[in-house]
Amino acid sequence: MEGRERFFLGLGKTGFHRVAYTQWGEWHNRRVLLCVHGLSRNGHDFDDLAFALSDRWRVLCPDMIGGGNSDWLADCSGYSEAQYINDCVALIARSGAALVDWVGTSMGGVIGMKLAAQRNTPIRRLVLNDVGPFVPMKGLKRIKKYISKMPIFHDLSCAETYIKKTNADFIGHLTSKQWKSITKYLTKPHPEGIGYVLHYDPAILLPFSAHTDMDLWKVWDSIRCPVLTLRGENSDVLTIETTEQMKIRGPLSTVVEIPACGHAPSLMEDSQIGLISTFLTAE
Numbered sequence: 230m231e232g233r234e235r236f237f238l239g240l241g242k243t244g245f246h247r248v249a250y251t252q253w254g255e256w257h258n259r260r261v262l263l264c265v266h267g268l269s270r271n272g273h274d275f276d277d278l279a280f281a282l283s284d285r286w287r288v289l290c291p292d293m294i295g296g297g298n299s300d301w302l303a304d305c306s307g308y309s310e311a312q313y314i315n316d317c318v319a320l321i322a323r324s325g326a327a328l329v330d331w332v333g334t335s336m337g338g339v340i341g342m343k344l345a346a347q348r349n350t351p352i353r354r355l356v357l358n359d360v361g362p363f364v365p366m367k368g369l370k371r372i373k374k375y376i377s378k379m380p381i382f383h384d385l386s387c388a389e390t391y392i393k394k395t396n397a398d399f400i401g402h403l404t405s406k407q408w409k410s411i412t413k414y415l416t417k418p419h420p421e422g423i424g425y426v427l428h429y430d431p432a433i434l435l436p437f438s439a440h441t442d443m444d445l446w447k448v449w450d451s452i453r454c455p456v457l458t459l460r461g462e463n464s465d466v467l468t469i470e471t472t473e474q475m476k477i478r479g480p481l482s483t484v485v486e487i488p489a490c491g492h493a494p495s496l497m498e499d500s501q502i503g504l505i506s507t508f509l510t511a512e
């Protein structure tokens with residue numbers, strides 16, 4: 230079953246904004262899975278995973294504001310973690326589900342942790358894709374440096390070459406078809422008709438801080454649902470030291486290292502999809 234593009238209205242400090250999302254699976258299925266992407270990405274990162282799971286879940290993959298087909302904000306201070314969380318809560322409410330499962334890559338995992346730590350949380354099971362309760366400043370700086378670049382590409386072939394070069398060492402092996410799909414959704418025509426640009430608002434970086442470590446251990450210790458954490462073997466965002474601590478404190482947690490990639494595993498390979506499916510279907 231193919232995904233269907235939908236949207237809802239979120240409310241921020243300067244008014245309403247449109248949040249796009251892709252829905253996979255039957256609309257009446259009460260078993261709901263939310264898949265939330267990293268800072269500069271979009272919901273189509275999860276197309277392969279959503280397709281594979283859509284026979285058992287209704288899978289909702291939002292484009293967070295500032296990315297994909299969601300609105301860009303006139304006031305960049307609105308790009309805040311609190312706003313991302315509020316928009317995700319609105320999507321959970323829109324789903325009508327009493328309980329949801331959650332897959333979050335990088336920023337999407339941070340949002341998932343913060344929601345899972347809340348009293349009466351609707352999150353039943355949580356999958357963290359290469360993120361945990363502690364992220365060293367070094368990793369944050371690299372992310373900020375990478376997404377601050379906004380090149381202009383002559384055509385999609387040039388864009389694909391750039392995206393491969395900048396991502397191949399991090400997200401692992403992909404097929405030619407998968408690289409083309411990533412390129413399609415990570416780019417858009419330049420507004421002045423002079424080629425293509427990356428498909429996110431550069432202003433999402435302005436509230437983003439890379440000057441200190443991110444420490445969410447108190448949040449982690451408050452989570453009660455089961456957690457599966459996928460760590461890229463070469464990740465500088467989720468360190469081995471952090472995963473060792475995650476195993477002995479906080480929620481019941483399983484950590485699986487994904488070889489030959491860094492931050493973050495693509496979730497497009499059958500083995501990675503299988504890990505997530507097995508975890509989500511466990512009693």
